[in-house]
Amino acid sequence: MSQYLSTDSDWTFELLEAYDAEIARIAKGYRLDTYPNQIEVISAEQMMDAYSSVGMPIGYNHWSYGKQFLATQKSYQRGQMGLAYEIVINSNPCIAYLMEENTMAMQALVIAHACYGHNSFFKGNYLFRAWTDADSIIDYLLFAKNYLRKCEEKYGQETVERVLDACHALQNYGVDRYRRPRPISAAEEKIRQTERERVLQQQVNDLWRTLPTRSGDTSNAPEQRFPAEPQENILYFLEKNAPLLEPWQREILRIVRKISQYFYPQRQTQVMNEGWASFWHYTLLNHLYDDGKINEGFMFEILASHTSVVFQPGFDSPYFSGINPYALGFNMFRDIQRICQNPTDEDREWFPDIAGKDWLETVHFAMQNFKDESFVQQYLSPHLMREFHLFSLYDDDKKSHYQVEAIHNDSGYHKLREMLARQYDLSMREPNIQIWSVDRHGDRSLTLRHTMQDETPLASDVHEVMKHLHYLWGFDIHLETWDAGKHIATQSCPASQNN
């Protein structure tokens, strides 16, 4: 008497329900806390649509999404790229798209991965808890889409597109890194919107009130620097202070900024998020197999797919394209489980507080309280560094050689771990650029300051970005580059005459 849920590779809606129920039951046993799931079966074409809207279920219209779509379509039709098995959205209920082409085994894998892995990560991780609002994102996206459509009707598609282009160029500089943003709410946005338009313009006007005060006063009062502190959220600064923007343009800045903020945690937790989801699809489906609910054939298919997802080619392989976040994340969570269950002496020395402890408790704690950078820093074990044969290469552009600065040995573990953690530090990956000052009483030019990291220059794209910035600000833009307290260079837009 077999109690397999199914043995055929075709799926039906009844089977999806049955598998989902089984997986949910097992997930509960592992204390996975999730938002309700909304599982949507879609076709390949629809998957391409979902792809090109960068994972937003409802997106405003913009040519860049069309470009994305054409690129996806082309590489899919030429067979250069398979489509993802699923896309999952950080929303409540948590929306997961399943492709109709998947076999039953793949659907089970995807349900475990997305609906219980990613979903519980969205709900549990501190960054997501603090920075995103799963409850309101769908409403907000809908609000944004409608607002932009209305703007297009009113001011013309090209004008709106021009503003969006500029905002997109700066969207990575539209996030608050240290302060929790106000929760977004479509309804509230709408009510406050008209009010805000008026108040905003009022504030801007105040800032630019340049009528001279009584004679004599200006010269002896020390010039107040504006802004008083350097600002890292460029879009926010422009929204509040750019002198020439119309209220609706400020609103668009705000929309792009809010959406960028929503994706900010995802950019910081790629390894953990994919690792967590992979760890759980692996664990949950193995459990399902142990319970006798799926047969060997199913398990083979699942493992074959799993293995290719968490495969890490070496640096010299033609398939190498950086460290695979699925591979690193999955193996790190597995490694934590191993350290808890079968610690070696080395593990006891490196991880005294988790070696031999309850593994489920430990992985949940790790998932909830870290981001990629700190996760690697905290949990990457010597054992795993050896498994991956990690080494760190130092590249000084003034030298003709690379130098191997650390490998997977006793003297190298700490250095390796530190270097890998740095690699996931967003503040290292993205150039450090802040709004420095505004010449309020002179030519109204805006000065930004780029602080170099490791003497790395900016890519030449920055000229184009400065043009966009100039469009939004309306007056000259200067970008100063500083390294170790020294002023290295200044670029301006429009380019100044004297250089």
Next chain:
Amino acid sequence: MSYIIDRRLNGKNKSMVNRQRFLKRYREHIKEAVSDAVNHRSITDMERGENISIPQRSINEPVIHHGQGGKQHRVLPGNKEFNTGDQLKKPPQGGSGGSGSGKASNQGEGEDDFTFFITKEEFLNYLFDDLALPNMVKKTLAQSKEFKTRQAGFVSEGTPNNLSVVRSLRNAHARRIGMGAGKRRKIKQLQATLTALKAEPIPDSLRIEELKAEIAHLEARLRALPFIDDLDLRYRNQVKVPIPTSKAVMFCLMDVSGSMTQDVKDLAKRFYLLLYLFLEKNYEHIEIVFIRHHTSAKEVNEEEFFYSRETGGTIVSSALKLMNDIVRARYLTGGWNIYGAQASDGDNWDDDSPLCADILGNQLLPIIQHFAYVEITPHEHQALWYAYQGVQKANQNGFACAQIRNASDIYPVFRELFAKERYQEAV
């Protein structure tokens, strides 16, 4: 708790708007690519899509990011033989070497062009745009076929305006006969029994009443049969069939003397192309005859027609003569519609022009449908032009001549042709 939803029936073209916006933004690039494609394709091969490629740097969306250089640390997997302190030679910059090592491609973003496919309709649209076609004409040309509807029997589903009353009533009648047959037979039997009973010496009145009641009941049932039912309805079936069309031959005449540059030929190609597209919409079967000439004329294939180079003087009448000969030899019988299109830079042997006018006006025009001449030159008109002006005066219909400088001048040459077409459609 999970909800499982089937979204497959929802629209799949969510990205259509964004795609259109992209195409609009890069319109100039696409037009250029289409124009290139037209130059490379055969004029009978316009109705398919095309791969468009745009240089990656033109469609780049700039963001601020780190460039190359500085002091970088990179952690990589898969160490085999390196030890701490090892020095590794950097691969040469620029990647000019044939077999680039795996390393060099890690960071470098490929500078490949961004390519994508536009559909047949989009391709034609860009092409027509180039030729400055009016919308009405664009529509006619882009439509794949002309259809008319024809009767094809009867079907049980349809719209009320196609209801066939006779058929429906005939069906109803048949149904009423069919469904009432058993009851009528029964009534007949009962009536026979009734008559028999009545004829008996002592009629059994109880039985008679019973029979009468039964007959009345059956008759009521018969009357209850609906006169007409949904089942009976029949509708006229209309099917779309392509309009049967005849065949046409198109003569392309071109001067290939030394003064005709490739640019002029490319322009001429568009001129033939437009006529071809027009003919293709109106005729089932089309043949094209290419005649090129300098001092003597020759029938050639398309490749040779557009791309081989010749030098020498120009005698236009040689081509018209050859066309005349071919028409009379091959296309006079068999219901051919004959169209001619001639392109030249206006040069001709002076004494030859009256002869051209004579051949065209007196021999060709009476037997052909339409002849179009374009002079591709920014200079003064020459003898041939004035000779053809005379022909035009004599033949208001069926002849068009014009001077063109760029692609958007071509359409007016055919205006009359397309207008006539529209007139016929309206009738």
